[in-house]
Amino acid sequence: MAEKRTFLGETPEERQRRRRGELIDAVLDVVHEGGASAVGVRAVISRANLASRYFYESFASTDELLTAAVQEVVEEVLVVGIGALHAPAVDPSTAGDAELLEHFRAGVSAALTHLSQDPRRLSLLSAAFSHGLAERLQRDLTSLVAATIQGEEGADVVGFDAASTLFAAGGMVSLALAHVAGRLPLDHDAVVDRLALFTLAVIRTGAPAPRT
Secondary structure (H helix, E strand, O other), rough: OOOOEOOOOEEEEHHHHHHHHHHHHHHHHHHHOHHHHHOOHHHHHHHHOOOOOHHHOOOOOOOHHHHHHHHHHHHHHHHHHHHOOOOOOOOOOOOHHHHHHHHHHHHHHHHHHHHHHHHHHHHHHHHOOOOOOHHHHHHHHHHHHHHHHHHHOOHHHHHHHHHHHHHHHHHHHHHHOOOOOHOOOOOOOHHHHHHHHHHHOOOOOOOOOOOO
């Protein structure tokens, strides 16, 4: 098997991944400064300082780039949220409602805080959902959040079966996006409380009996 040639210490695959990341970072800047209408191949490659051929090695269109950027932002937010959810660790087999609620609050708060720390992320979500991608993104993000929940150890123990997971994920995505878009008359703490309470209510509805 022939060795892959490297350039400045990078393999071709590593260079492509780096350029893909640069394009995603560039579209965050373009959207934040000019909105969805400013997103075009020329604007993005100009900001990334890349030739157009490098755009098309990773993305077929600007819609595909926007979708990838949104998914990357949400994946980062989920990592932060899950990290906060597990600090400190909780035993799902013995945790009561009050303990679970505090953990849900911690995870949701950390996720929303991380999202708002970079205004480019907020601009991206608002732009993507006003760019004709709302239905597709809503579906994709709900699936992503649901998969993250189901992948957590002990999720089934606290009541996250397939139905409750999908319902909770859809509600989380809808409420969080409405908050980001400024469509809810609720501040950060109020949104965190609602999401945590709604999530607990969903899993307890499907659970045999609430713990005390």
